[in-house]
Amino acid sequence: xxxxxxxxxxxxxxxxxxxxxxxxxxxxxxxxxxxxxxxxxxxxxxxxxxxxxxxxxxxxxxxxxxxxxxxxxxxxxxxxxxxxxxxxxxxxxxxxxxxxxxxxxxxxxxxxxxxxxxxxxxxxxxxxxxxxxxxxxxxxxxxxxxxxxxxxxxxxxxxxxxxxxxxxxxxxxxxxxxxxxxxxxxxxxxxxxxxxxxxxxxxxxxxxxxxxxxxxxxxxxxxxxxxxxxxxxxxxxxxxxxxxxxxxxxxxxxxxxxxxxxxxxxxxxxxxxxxxxxxxxxxxxxxxxxxxxxxxxxxxxxxxxxxxxxxxxxx
Amino acid sequence: xxxxxxxxxxxxxxxxxxxxxxxxxxxxxxxxxxxxxxxxxxxxxxxxxxxxxxxxxxxxxxxxxxxxxxxxxxxxxxxxxxxxxxxxxxxxxxxxxxxxxxxxxxxxxxxxxxxxxxxxxxxxxxxxxxxxxxxxxxxxxxxxxxxxxxxxxxxxxxxxxxxxxxxxxxxxxxxxxxxxxxxxxxxxxxxxxxxxxxxxxxxxxxxxxxxxxxxxxxxxxxxxxxxxxxxxxxxxxxxxxxxxxxxxxxxxxxxxxxxxxxxxxx
Numbered sequence: 001x002x003x004x005x006x007x008x009x010x011x012x013x014x015x016x017x018x019x020x021x022x023x024x025x026x027x028x029x030x031x032x033x034x035x036x037x038x039x040x041x042x043x044x045x046x047x048x049x050x051x052x053x054x055x056x057x058x059x060x061x062x063x064x065x066x067x068x069x070x071x072x073x074x075x076x077x078x079x080x081x082x083x084x085x086x087x088x089x090x091x092x093x094x095x096x097x098x099x100x101x102x103x104x105x106x107x108x109x110x111x112x113x114x115x116x117x118x119x120x121x122x123x124x125x126x127x128x129x130x131x132x133x134x135x136x137x138x139x140x141x142x143x144x145x146x147x148x149x150x151x152x153x154x155x156x157x158x159x160x161x162x163x164x165x166x167x168x169x170x171x172x173x174x175x176x177x178x179x180x181x182x183x184x185x186x187x188x189x190x191x192x193x194x195x196x197x198x199x200x201x202x203x204x205x206x207x208x209x210x211x212x213x214x215x216x217x218x219x220x221x222x223x224x225x226x227x228x229x230x231x232x233x234x235x236x237x238x239x240x241x242x243x244x245x246x247x248x249x250x251x252x253x254x255x256x257x258x259x260x261x262x263x264x265x266x267x268x269x270x271x272x273x274x275x276x277x278x279x280x281x282x283x284x285x286x287x288x289x290x291x292x293x294x295x296x297x298x299x300x301x302x303x304x305x306x307x308x309x310x311x312x313x314x315x
Numbered sequence: 316x317x318x319x320x321x322x323x324x325x326x327x328x329x330x331x332x333x334x335x336x337x338x339x340x341x342x343x344x345x346x347x348x349x350x351x352x353x354x355x356x357x358x359x360x361x362x363x364x365x366x367x368x369x370x371x372x373x374x375x376x377x378x379x380x381x382x383x384x385x386x387x388x389x390x391x392x393x394x395x396x397x398x399x400x401x402x403x404x405x406x407x408x409x410x411x412x413x414x415x416x417x418x419x420x421x422x423x424x425x426x427x428x429x430x431x432x433x434x435x436x437x438x439x440x441x442x443x444x445x446x447x448x449x450x451x452x453x454x455x456x457x458x459x460x461x462x463x464x465x466x467x468x469x470x471x472x473x474x475x476x477x478x479x480x481x482x483x484x485x486x487x488x489x490x491x492x493x494x495x496x497x498x499x500x501x502x503x504x505x506x507x508x509x510x511x512x513x514x515x516x517x518x519x520x521x522x523x524x525x526x527x528x529x530x531x532x533x534x535x536x537x538x539x540x541x542x543x544x545x546x547x548x549x550x551x552x553x554x555x556x557x558x559x560x561x562x563x564x565x566x567x568x569x570x571x572x573x574x575x576x577x578x579x580x581x
Contacts, residue, residue, distance in 0.1 A: 017491070032402065034391065035395035035415070039458070042430065042433070042458045043417070046432065050432055053432050063435050119325055144565075145336070145559050148519070149339070152555065156552075161352065256424055271424045274425075275522075288428065291425045299421060299422070299425070303417065303420060
């Protein structure tokens with residue numbers, strides 16, 4: 001292996017390296033600059049634009065908001081910014097309810113995902129090898145198909161003349177279809193279904209690390225399987241529970257597609273309110289204000305929680 | 316958790332996971348337009364799907380967007396992960412750490428809206444990007460996919476034996492050569508996994524694309540969403556079945572390759 005690989009040996013590569021060296025930029029700076037600049041422009045800068053437009057007013061124009069600066073008649077610049085949109089969010093109960101109900105729906109769904117996911121993770125962690133890999137694959141497999149189509153599958157299942165109602169009616173268990181679509185129930189199902197693998201995988205990873213000797217010790221000391229589970233297994237799997245719950249709760253809270261397709265008109269979720277404000281009312285400034293409040297109320301606490309958790313794991 | 320409870324809960328869990336998918340596949344072969352009422356076996360929806368120009372062109376756009384976003388995201392995510400694991404001190408380290416993981420917890424509606432507003436403002440100020448379309452979707456997808464690639468690459472770079480890189484440096488290789496001849500081959504499997512994840516994430520995204528896309532650049536999820544918003548439609552069942560078929564074949568091939576690689580090692 002003399003002279004490096006094909007890439008580092010090639011003429012254009014050497015030419016570029018030489019030119020960069022001539023400019024006085026070290027390779028190290030360049031390597032740092034690429035991801036840094038990309039994220040500064042396309043990740044951080046958008047939030048400043050968002051904040052600035054949340055202070056504007058909606059007008060019928062392209063783009064549909066008032067400019068931040070205006071040149072006065074005497075040639076001076078005037079800054080036009082108002083907190084009107086935020087006052088509007090505070091006063092209109094719709095927005096407050098949407099934030100609260102997003103948190104509530106995400107919380108309930110997370111608990112259901114935990115209740116359904118825990119036994120599966122536990123069972124897979126205890127299964128002998130070829131079976132274990134197969135079951136794990138079966139948990140992940142639906143995740144690789146389209147998210148949108150998995151939500152769509154439930155539309156066909158829950159509809160008034162859908163699979164569940166048709167089955168129940170043909171069995172004679174019910175006389176008229178149960179309304180399941182366009183309810184909060186359907187939204188819970190959609191969220192649990194979509195994010196179940198995210199709950200199962202960290203739980204499984206945690207439960208496989210569980211030392212079997214501890215369970216034997218508990219059994220030898222006369223604990224029933226039930227007592228062993230609640231005093232040994234469950235407390236030890238707490239990190240897995242926390243990790244899995246975060247992975248379900250975080251994406252659920254800002255969810256748009258699931259409430260839009262499965263929920264009813266009164267299923268309030270903040271992601272949906274933002275979407276409707278933007279695409280429906282075409283009110284970009286209010287949509288921006290909704291997003292900014294969401295950043296402080298929802299995203300910031302989650303990021304803080306995660307950094308605390310990371311520090312605890314490292315420490 | 317012994318006795319009947321555990322197996323029952325597991326069976327229930329798997330029925331919950333697979334019943335909707337199975338019914339989706341079964342009713343894609345249904346002759347009736349009423350998606351959930353059986354009207355005899357037929358493949359007419361597959362024919363109708365293949366004649367649907369809108370879906371075909373959207374699928375093609377989605378594949379192109381996913382390919383370019385995954386590739387760019389792999390480059391940016393890997394560089395970010397490399398910088399954070401190998402350079403202990405540099406200006407802006409803290410902000411890069413925050414920026415590279417934050418997209419993981421950012422609600423899609425916020426990412427989509429804020430990027431759209433950025434693109435609109437940039438167009439006003441510097442004239443680029445002119446309008447919105449495939450380019451803006453690729454930029455948006457690259458940004459959020461890079462975070463996922465970075466997480467995978469970072470864990471691989473951390474667990475990698477650094478004596479390999481040290482040995483190469485001691486033998487006189489420059490930093491660029493060390494990276495391409497030592498680091499890159501070692502972390503390559505993780506990067507392939509990261510690329511594949513980025514590709515599927517991009518292919519799957521509806522919300523961000525809806526915000527930043529423009530006329531003529533509707534992705535496949537956008538077209539599907541506008542179809543199913545109004546209710547179930549049998550050609551979407553056919554499309555879902557085809558996608559599920561692809562996934563199954565891909566998983567079977569991956570499994571076969573992995574088994575072969577394992578046998579070689581033994």
